[in-house]
Amino acid sequence: MATSDPPGTRSFDIRVDQVTIPSTDTTYWCKGFELPQEIQDTRKYIIRFSPNVTEGTTAHVHHMVVYLCSSLNISNANANGGVCRDVLDSLDCSNATAITAWGIGGEDFVYPSNVAYPIGGDQYRYAYIEMHYDNPNRLSGVIDSSGMTFFYIDTPREHDSGVLAVGNAVFHYMIIPPKAKNYTIYSFCPTDCTALFPQDGIHVFANFLHTHLLGVSITLHHLRASNQCRSGSGIEELKPIDSNLFYDFNFQEIVHINEVVIRPGDGIMLTCTYNSENRDTITFGGQSTYEEMCLSFLNYYPRMGITDCYSSAHPPSFVEYLSRHYNQSEIAEFVSNPSKSKFDEIFNNITWTHEETEVLENSISTGSHYSYYLGPSVNEVRIQDVPSIGCPYEAPPVMLECPDSVDPTSGAVSLITLSVTVLLFAMIAIILIN
Numbered sequence: 001m002a003t004s005d006p007p008g009t010r011s012f013d014i015r016v017d018q019v020t021i022p023s024t025d026t027t028y029w030c031k032g033f034e035l036p037q038e039i040q041d042t043r044k045y046i047i048r049f050s051p052n053v054t055e056g057t058t059a060h061v062h063h064m065v066v067y068l069c070s071s072l073n074i075s076n077a078n079a080n081g082g083v084c085r086d087v088l089d090s091l092d093c094s095n096a097t098a099i100t101a102w103g104i105g106g107e108d109f110v111y112p113s114n115v116a117y118p119i120g121g122d123q124y125r126y127a128y129i130e131m132h133y134d135n136p137n138r139l140s141g142v143i144d145s146s147g148m149t150f151f152y153i154d155t156p157r158e159h160d161s162g163v164l165a166v167g168n169a170v171f172h173y174m175i176i177p178p179k180a181k182n183y184t185i186y187s188f189c190p191t192d193c194t195a196l197f198p199q200d201g202i203h204v205f206a207n208f209l210h211t212h213l214l215g216v217s218i219t220l221h222h223l224r225a226s227n228q229c230r231s232g233s234g235i236e237e238l239k240p241i242d243s244n245l246f247y248d249f250n251f252q253e254i255v256h257i258n259e260v261v262i263r264p265g266d267g268i269m270l271t272c273t274y275n276s277e278n279r280d281t282i283t284f285g286g287q288s289t290y291e292e293m294c295l296s297f298l299n300y301y302p303r304m305g306i307t308d309c310y311s312s313a314h315p316p317s318f319v320e321y322l323s324r325h326y327n328q329s330e331i332a333e334f335v336s337n338p339s340k341s342k343f344d345e346i347f348n349n350i351t352w353t354h355e356e357t358e359v360l361e362n363s364i365s366t367g368s369h370y371s372y373y374l375g376p377s378v379n380e381v382r383i384q385d386v387p388s389i390g391c392p393y394e395a396p397p398v399m400l401e402c403p404d405s406v407d408p409t410s411g412a413v414s415l416i417t418l419s420v421t422v423l424l425f426a427m428i429a430i431i432l433i434n
Contacts, residue, residue, distance in 0.1 A: 015147020026288040031081025043121030069093035072126035103252025159301035167295035169312040172340040174285025189268035189309035193373035206299035214274040223267030234390025305377025317367025
């Protein structure tokens with residue numbers, strides 16, 4: 001028990017057991033669990049969790065996600081698991097909801113003192129862990145027993161926490177051209193979804209940003225309809241909820257943020273920027289480390305019945321761009337059968353230049369998307385346009401102020417004098433550079 005944990009804190013583990021990591025470059029391994037009887041009998045409240053990565057497998061454990069289930073095929077619970085695509089159907093997890101996500105470099109996560117994640121009792125008596133193993137050298141004989149330790153208490157806190165996953169649906173409709181220095185993917189959680197949020201909104205207190213190898217920057221945007229923005233009525237971009245402009249694949253963790261309230265009817269947009277200069281072919285969205293993701297996991301309160309809110313490009317959004325390279329019958333065939341093999345054939349036959357990349361990005365960022373919002377209380381799929389921001393966010397200027405104890409008339413540099421000095425230095429630097 002950590003010194004900051006309250007008296008009576010107890011713990012349980014969700015971890016795999018002596019898994020031989022397959023000798024393939026990427027494996028998703030899933031294992032089901034029946035939660036401890038004490039938790040099944042009476043609701044408990046998670047206040048902290050810690051990653052436990054087996055010594056010697058750090059290079060292979062890319063990330064872990066733990067999901068809670070209201071029911072699970074008990075005959076498959078507590079077995080050693082298997083490749084996710086082979087075992088998830090047999091596990092038959094009902095109302096799956098992510099409780100936590102951990103990535104390379106992450107450490108312990110502690111909930112705020114007035115927030116806890118409810119578990120057990122009359123719902124969520126089961127769980128499964130999804131392990132993402134990365135084995136680019138296809139080594140054999142690597143044994144792993146990694147997982148997560150959850151610390152819980154008996155009494156509720158003021159707020160029950162939930163996790164909302166947003167971003168680009170993990171699907172081959174997400175494509176990144178090769179040889180691109182800065183290519184941005186846009187995805188959004190529509191206002192139709194947030195209109196279902198609690199009346200007073202949700203309070204986001206922590207977040208986990210996630211891409212794979214090509215990601216260099218991620219921003220979680222907060223949008224709101226306004227009739228007072230600079231361009232008149234329209235969508236105003238508020239201060240970003242979270243942003244990492246120097247994203248590092250090897251250091252990913254849930255971070256606490258200054259609490260943000262997302263109101264019913266607000267919009268959420270996630271933008272991920274990638275550098276694919278070292279790639280020779282299209283990179284697709286997908287599960288593999290060498291494919292890409294654009295996701296964000298918002299930790300918030302109060303808990304609600306929505307767990308996922310994604311979007312992905314609608315195939316007709318590619319039509320305007322593809323008309324530069326293909327005739328109408330070829331494009332019609334693509335739209336009617338947008339399989340991964342067809343995407344591969346169509347887009348890898350294009351000679352990618354900076355101009356081509358810009359045109360594609362603009363076409364997708366202003367086109368239509370499928371939007372998905374899912375959870376125990378909702379299951380909706382719609383086609384909607386990417387939000388058009390009328391008033392982009394502008395960070396307030398940084399003001400330099402004299403300490404309260406300094407009298408500007410006593411010879412100290414005043415704020416005005418300091419500002420002019422900074423401006424003069426900036427002008428001199430520009431002249432010297434030119």
